[in-house]
Amino acid sequence: xxxxxxxxxxxxxxxxxxxxxxxxxxxxxxxxxxxxxxxxxxxxxxxxxxxxxxxxxxxxxxxxxxxxxxxxxxxxxxxxxxxxxxxxxxxxxxxxxxxxxxxxxxxxxxxxxxxxxxxxxxxxxxxxxxxxxxxxxxxxxxxxxxxxxxxxxxxxxxxxxxxxxxxxxxxxxxxxxxxxxxxxxxxxxxxxxxxxxxxxxxxxxxxxxxxxxxxxxxxxxxxxxxxxxxxxxxxxxxxxxxxxxxxxxxxxxxxxxxxxxxxxxxxxxxxxxxxxxxxxxxxxxxxxxxxxxxxxxxxxxxxxxxxxxxxxxxxxxxxxxxxxxxxxxxxxxxxxxxxxxxxxxxxxxxxxxxxxxxxxxxxxxxxxxxxxxxxxxxxx
Numbered sequence: 001x002x003x004x005x006x007x008x009x010x011x012x013x014x015x016x017x018x019x020x021x022x023x024x025x026x027x028x029x030x031x032x033x034x035x036x037x038x039x040x041x042x043x044x045x046x047x048x049x050x051x052x053x054x055x056x057x058x059x060x061x062x063x064x065x066x067x068x069x070x071x072x073x074x075x076x077x078x079x080x081x082x083x084x085x086x087x088x089x090x091x092x093x094x095x096x097x098x099x100x101x102x103x104x105x106x107x108x109x110x111x112x113x114x115x116x117x118x119x120x121x122x123x124x125x126x127x128x129x130x131x132x133x134x135x136x137x138x139x140x141x142x143x144x145x146x147x148x149x150x151x152x153x154x155x156x157x158x159x160x161x162x163x164x165x166x167x168x169x170x171x172x173x174x175x176x177x178x179x180x181x182x183x184x185x186x187x188x189x190x191x192x193x194x195x196x197x198x199x200x201x202x203x204x205x206x207x208x209x210x211x212x213x214x215x216x217x218x219x220x221x222x223x224x225x226x227x228x229x230x231x232x233x234x235x236x237x238x239x240x241x242x243x244x245x246x247x248x249x250x251x252x253x254x255x256x257x258x259x260x261x262x263x264x265x266x267x268x269x270x271x272x273x274x275x276x277x278x279x280x281x282x283x284x285x286x287x288x289x290x291x292x293x294x295x296x297x298x299x300x301x302x303x304x305x306x307x308x309x310x311x312x313x314x315x316x317x318x319x320x321x322x323x324x325x326x327x328x329x330x331x332x333x334x335x336x337x338x339x340x341x342x343x344x345x346x347x348x349x350x351x352x353x354x355x356x357x358x359x360x361x362x363x364x365x366x367x368x369x370x371x372x373x374x375x376x377x378x379x380x
Contacts, residue, residue, distance in 0.1 A: 041068045048079060056083035057091045064094075073104030084115060092119035093127040100130075100140075109140035120151060128155035129163040136166070136175075145176025156187065165191035165199035172202055172211075185212030192223060201227045201235055208247075221248030228259060233268035236260075240274060244283070253284030264295060272299035273307040289320030300331060303373045309335035309343045316350055325353040326362045333366040334373070 041062070047055035060079035063072045077098045083091035096115030099108045113134060119127030132151035135144045149170050155163030168187030171180045185206050191199035200223045206212050207220035221242050227235035240259035243252045257278050263271025272295045278284050279292035293314050299307035312331035315324045332347035351359055 048082070051082075051086075053083045053086040053088045053091070056080075056086075057088050057094075060091060060094065073098070075104075077104035084118075087122070089119045089122045089124040089127070092116075092122070093124050093130070096127065097130065113140045120154075123158075125155040125158040125160040125163065128152075128158075129160050129166070132163065132166060145170070147176075149176040161191045161194040161196050161199075164188075164194075165196040165202075168199060169202060172206070181206065181212030183212075189213075192226075197227050197230050197232060197235075200224075201232070204235075204238070217242075217248030219248070228262075231262075231266075233263045233266040233271060236263035236266075237268055237271035237274060240271065244274075244278075253278070255284075257284035264298075267298075267302075269299040269302040269304040269307065272296070272302075273304050273310075276307065276310070289314070291320075293320035300334070301373065303338070303377050305335055305338045305340050308332075308338065309340050309346075312343065312350070313346060316346060325350045326358055326365075329354065329359070329362040330366045330369060333363070334370055337366075337370055 041059075044055050044059050044062070048059045056079045060076045060083065061067075062069055063076035063079065065071065069075075077095065080091045080094040080098065084095045092115045096112045096117075096119065098104045098112075099115065100112035101107070113131075116127045116131045116134070120131045128151045132148045132155065134140050135151065136148035137143065149167065152163045152167040152170065156167045164187045168184045168191060169175075170177050171184035171187065173179070185203070188199040188203045188206065192203045204220045204223035204227070207216045207223065209215065213219075221239070224235055224239050224242065228239040236259045240256045240263065241247070242249050243259065244256035245251065249255075257275065260271050260275040260278060264275045276292040276295040276299065279288045279295065281287065285291075293311065296307045296311045296314070300311045308331050312328045312333075312335060314320050315328035315331065317323070329347060329350040332343045332350060335343040336347055351362075354362060
């Protein structure tokens with residue numbers, strides 16, 4: 001779960017405010033720090049020290065963002081803990097999140113689950129969403145898709161956009177619940193309109209395939225563009241392909257290259273491989289086999305099968321790189337090992353050009369490179 005943050009308030013309040021309604025919307029959002037109307041810090045501290053849970057929570061918030069006091073995540077956690085012990089749901093969520101991310105306290109997943117569960121059972125929609133994520137990803141407890149769906153549904157019913165997105169995703173894949181494209185599209189559509197990029201990304205695919213919604217390439221492109229514009233590399237790659245093929249958008253090789261490059265420069269192997277293809281064909285750029293090989297090599301080293309095979313062929317033919325039968329054998333072998341059986345013929349052609357000793361070295365290098373790439377992917 002990507003929840004790492006140095007600011008608990010950013011997760012507890014700022015993120016839920018972006019396209020997401022909440023059971024905190026009226027009372028607790030009104031309590032967000034306002035330098036012009038909030039009571040003085042000294043008065044707030046006095047009430048907090050007297051045991052007022054709302055003041056304790058507000059003080060925790062102030063320390064979390066450094067509003068009126070020096071930012072201090074440990075102090076924020078201390079005040080959240082006092083308010084949480086009195087049953088304040090938002091403070092319980094903040095405390096759980098702090099323990100989960102190790103923000104302001106030593107990371108303690110067990111303690112995090114304890115407080116998130118208290119807040120979720122108490123009805124806090126954001127805690128319900130986070131608890132659902134822990135079950136979905138097996139973080140701190142046994143992975144359980146059905147239990148994840150339960151908590152996503154509870155949060156979703158309160159209007160939590162992130163939970164609506166996750167529940168829609170579960171319906172789309174049939175994880176923890178019977179697959180239902182119609183319900184998936186409905187939930188993802190609501191979350192997408194609220195600005196949840198994960199929902200927008202999947203909704204684009206639903207429109208492209210006509211799953212749960214009428215097939216509509218223009219709608220697919222619209223939603224993919226929204227995600228691409230946030231900087232998501234995979235969406236940038238897909239948008240590039242839409243421009244390349246004229247799917248839902250006017251065909252435009254220059255736009256295709258622009259989006260492929262954005263994706264490729266972020267390290268996305270598919271974007272790198274597709275940008276290489278544009279350099280191969282001279283589509284949207286001046287034809288340049290050396291540049292094609294450079295990008296294809298980046299993708300191949302990340303496990304992209306198509307890039308591995310095409311890189312092997314480039315070495316075999318000496319296109320964009322000096323001819324090298326050993327390197328051709330290595331990369332074509334990786335392509336075969338990763339599932340492209342058609343590359344076997346070309347691999348065997350490369351092998352025929354090698355001496356027995358050179359072939360043995362190439363085979364050893366292929367095995368090691370295959371293992372190294374697989375380990376690199378597993379670490380991501």
